[in-house]
Amino acid sequence: MTVEEFVQGQIYPEPILVVEDEDSVRSLVLRKLARAGYTAVGAANGIDALALLREQHFGVVMSDINMPKLNGLELLQIIREAYPDVVVIMVTAYGDLDHAIAAMRLGASDYVVKPFDLDQLMNAIQQALRLRQRNLARRYIEFQSRVHPRDEANHRLLLSTVMALANSLEAKDPYTVGHSQRVAALAERLAHALGLRESEIRYIHMAGLLHDIGKIGISEAVINKPGPLTPTEYAHIQTHPLISERILVPVAELNGALRMIRSHHERWDGSGYPDGLKELEIPLGARILALADAYDAMTSQRPYRPALPREVALREIERGAGNHFDPSLSRLFLGILAEEG
Numbered sequence: 514m515t516v517e518e519f520v521q522g523q524i525y526p527e528p529i530l531v532v533e534d535e536d537s538v539r540s541l542v543l544r545k546l547a548r549a550g551y552t553a554v555g556a557a558n559g560i561d562a563l564a565l566l567r568e569q570h571f572g573v574v575m576s577d578i579n580m581p582k583l584n585g586l587e588l589l590q591i592i593r594e595a596y597p598d599v600v601v602i603m604v605t606a607y608g609d610l611d612h613a614i615a616a617m618r619l620g621a622s623d624y625v626v627k628p629f630d631l632d633q634l635m636n637a638i639q640q641a642l643r644l645r646q647r648n649l650a651r652r653y654i655e656f657q658s659r660v661h662p663r664d665e666a667n668h669r670l671l672l673s674t675v676m677a678l679a680n681s682l683e684a685k686d687p688y689t690v691g692h693s694q695r696v697a698a699l700a701e702r703l704a705h706a707l708g709l710r711e712s713e714i715r716y717i718h719m720a721g722l723l724h725d726i727g728k729i730g731i732s733e734a735v736i737n738k739p740g741p742l743t744p745t746e747y748a749h750i751q752t753h754p755l756i757s758e759r760i761l762v763p764v765a766e767l768n769g770a771l772r773m774i775r776s777h778h779e780r781w782d783g784s785g786y787p788d789g790l791k792e793l794e795i796p797l798g799a800r801i802l803a804l805a806d807a808y809d810a811m812t813s814q815r816p817y818r819p820a821l822p823r824e825v826a827l828r829e830i831e832r833g834a835g836n837h838f839d840p841s842l843s844r845l846f847l848g849i850l851a852e853e854g
């Protein structure tokens with residue numbers, strides 16, 4: 514597979530962070546981005562921007578230069594170090610070529626001049642996303658061709674423990690084992706396409722393997738029931754993410770995966786469980802798992818129904834974008850599955 518094939522000329526509208534201290538300019542840009550179908554979040558200064566970057570996933574940061582607290586160039590330097598795959602576009606004042614040059618030297622991918630033409634700005638964002646997604650695709654291909662990059666002894670030991678734990682569920686729920694492995698692999702692919710850090714990708718992979726481990730605490734008769742569940746049985750099954758979390762809490766090495774596991778049945782519109790979290794409140798790893806989990810569940814045979822054809826499952830994911838699933842992640846996920854043909 515080549516980088517071009519991977520990207521296939523398609524650009525995924527990843528979330529955008531708009532850092533701008535002038536409220537009117539910030540809301541204008543946010544509105545324009547929302548109309549163009551992007552998820553965009555605003556920050557009034559560099560400090561707030563960093564807090565958001567720690568919590569959420571963004572593909573592009575568009576930042577003003579002159580801001581109180583942390584200015585745009587300082588923010589740019591921190592992003593370059595801490596989030597090397599996030600593409601930064603600087604906004605400079607008309608005639609301020611010095612700052613524009615400084616920004617490019619510090620690693621901004623582009624700059625736009627204020628007062629800006631909104632179409633030009635949208636163009637810059639498209640270019641930035643294309644650049645980022647090419648880079649990520651290249652890295653993913655390199656990653657795949659490397660010989661077992663995760664083969665450090667510690668990680669191997671942890672992973673085999675995790676596999677043993679995941680397999681312990683097999684006796685109870687034969688369906689879950691293969692499912693967990695496929696969910697882990699799919700979620701890992703999606704995490705790579707998002708440019709997440711290696712450490713986060715590992716947690717997502719392990720969360721995929723272990724998300725349903727709490728089914729150990731669910732009655733076998735309920736898990737394997739061939740017909741529809743009663744409300745009581747359904748409520749019982751809904752406790753499994755909490756049981757998963759409780760089982761795994763003592764394993765310090767899995768701490769980074771716990772929130773993902775707890776929240777893998779949350780829904781974008783807030784109608785999921787156990788906490789009824791909504792949109793970006795749901796940890797990114799959990800939003801990834803929800804997609805991989807739903808897709809694999811639909812395309813596998815269950816005690817109460819046969820496997821759905823792939824096309825039907827893809828359509829269901831599409832229909833769920835924006836209510837069940839994170840809309841921009843869903844598009845990326847469908848893009849990845851489409852490459853498989």
Ligand SMILES: [Fe+2]
Nearest residue numbers: 724725777778
């Ligand atoms: Fe589950």
